[in-house]
Amino acid sequence: MSWLRTPLLPLALAFAGGIASVDRVPAVVAWAVAITALSGAGLCLAVGRVGPAAVFLLVDVAAIGALRATPLPLGAEHVASLALPRTATVTARIVTEPTRFAAERTRLLLDAEDVDGTPRKGRLQVTAYGEAAALGEGQRIRAEVRLSRAAGFRNPGGFDYTEHLEREGIHVVGSARAERLTVLDDPGRPWHARLRRQAREAIERALPPASAALLAGLLLGERTALPPEIDTGFRRAGVYHLLAVSGFNVALVAGATFALLTLVRLPRRVAAAGAMVVVIGFAAVVGPQPSVLRAAIMATLVLGALLVERDASVLNSLALAAVVILALRPGDLRDPGFQLSFAATAGIVVAPLPRGIIAGAIGVSLAAELAVLPITLAHFNQLSLIGPLANLGAVPLAAVTTIVGLAGVAASWAMAAAGDVLLNATWPVLVVLRALVAAAAMPSWALVHLPAPAWPAVVCYVTALLLALAWWRLGGERPRVARPAGMLAMALLVVSVVIGAWPLLRPPDGRLRLLVLDVGQGDAIVMETPAGATVLVDAGSGGAMRLDAGERVVAPVLWNRGVLRLAATVTTHDDQDHAGGMAAIRSLFTIGEAWTADELRAAPRVVGGVRLTALARPDAAGDRRRGRNDDALVLRVDYGLVSFLLASDITAATEAELVAARAPLAATVLKVAHHGSRGSSTAEFLRAVQPLAAVISVGVRNPYGHPSPDTLERLTDVGATVYRTDRDGAVVLETDGRQLTVTRWANRHTDRYCLDPETVC
């Protein structure tokens, strides 16, 4: 079988395996293995044993992969060795074309040259606020930048932003005012950035904004200007891959150029060489994402095979592309773009595809979907059910648009008017594509969100797919091998589904958990009751110009805990840092009941063995000048001997009223009011609560100076241990009703509190 003759495939797998093992294998061991394996291979070859030598070779490649991925010490010259955070004057060169990701917000990737007069190196990601002057790749700039260490939110099952940035070589981030940014010298944009900008301008000139943004996504992979409804639509319909430049675009470019050149009667070899040049140029223009690199390398190899008149093995060139990319950027192995691109391609190449256009198209679509399924689940918690169907319609439309659009862009470089006409020809197709995607995205079952699968589930799934493939391929020739392979594949598939769905199937363990999530400046508290119901109290910030904590932080945490349905949601008050994320939660989850403050105040609720009481709002009518914070809902949670007081954002005035009204305030744990601000948590109030543990939900480097040192002192004065989401990440409180454990998620440190004097713990 020709697809098995792929000498590069084992090498690529060994190399990737080595890179994946880097965190578990110390460098010394890797070195030792590399040297031993090398000498072993040499010895075997010397005595003429080829088989063992090959095994040693693979081990050696794996060890070299691990060594390649081992991070080097950054050195004293690196910006990360500075004392951070600090404000500094930075001279740096812009590495890639700046991204304007919102009004008055531009993201710059910089290579530092000099910080406060001393030479420094290292990569910085800086956000410029305000309208930035014409910035472009290659410019040297000087700016006053507030530098700090890269930090993301740290939540159980949350996205690790710090690791993501480190993969890009970014250890330090910063923010700057656009006005305080000067361009020192401008060598002009490099040719590829200029072509890219001209292409985008031609598209924007020719088409109305929304369609132009979509075409820029299809042709150039540029998604910054994409309206949110198109973005969500493409995600839900499972056709988002069309908005990333990939093998699809590169194959169209290569094929079109080759066809064009042969039509003008150039010899095949010249046409192949010409197409190769165009493909490399296209890859340079659209950028260095792994999917583009992969497709460009594979296209170059296939065209190269034409050039030397040999058959190209697709799987072999896929393996070579993987080795090249991973040798250049080993961190890409964990990049979703890399994984999706290689998995989808491998799936399409390896799968047995039926003949016929329609059956073949369905086969391609299904093969790609099966291959990327564990990846989209692991990174995005998404499983597209309508994807295979939607792709059938969307892919041909996108192909037509891409070919005509690329022709239009090329024409616009030569003659603007001609480009305009061709780009306009894509508009009706774009509208049809948008209508189709919007319709496919509409059913509620189009996209389902599920917990990320644990790694044993992924291993079982991949093995099952490979066995199923073997069963199919060997079916006719060797039924005695094929049948058990097929049975085993089925069994493994069932096992992987059970492991993957375990967070959903798992019976409740009779413990109450409160997760005070790290959502930056804001509040989001997940409550898991002993009987397994989940209640969400506030959902962090959200809204225009902000990170939507509901969608980006709270939802993934809930999905990964196996929560697809919320028994109830509570919004303590309408400030954006508490209620903003709730809109996303409402659209992503089934919600049993949304309790309003008044409903809760009217009667306490019992959910899964836990009593939820809203403390009465004192003096509700009367004073008109009360702020929203004063009216925030104070919630009391009781379970056995353990109690929690969630004080939302109330201020000293409300606290005093609660104390005066003799509200039931005494609690084991206090969620400190208003992010630990000075104007809340008075000494009298804290004496009434007497908390053992105090949790402050507060953002790193927030502009309000929360939590105030006075508040922290008052909390220690009443004997409370303070937990803060800005330092400790999410704070996980767990209790069986008699004892309480509190875990700081950032370092997994756990404290234990015993509340039952009769048991020892």
Place this chain on the structure above:
Amino acid sequence: MGLYTRQQLTLLLLLVAAAGVGLAVVHWRATHPDVVERLEQVEREISGAASITQPPSSAGAAVGEPRGARTAASERPPRIPKRQTPRPDEGRQPLDLNQATLADLTGLPGVGPILARRILETRETLDRFVAVDDLVRVRGLGRSKLERLRPFVSVVE
């Protein structure tokens, strides 16, 4: 034989066809700006027809925006009003609760000067209305009156 080969002819024909379609679209767009505008909002048309609650970034997102952000938003160039979910019963534009004046509100059925003033006061305390349902926070405006008012009022994001 002939001037062109078969393949060359095919390619040239496709190119001419694309150019022809392009020219037609250019002309049609110039003469039908309103239809173009509607087609450009095809996502809204489709999801609006099925009244699905999709875009997670709107709805409650604007809740409690600080004042600064709001003025920045209102300084943006005026957008063409988006089509709301189709209303069966009337032809005229519903009243935007966040822009409405005292006189506008008193023009609504069943709203007198006192209730109108209370609506304005509620708008002030809330910063702005996020949904028509926020009207239930107005003292003296219950569910039934809200349902009667619903066809006549709206909240433009």
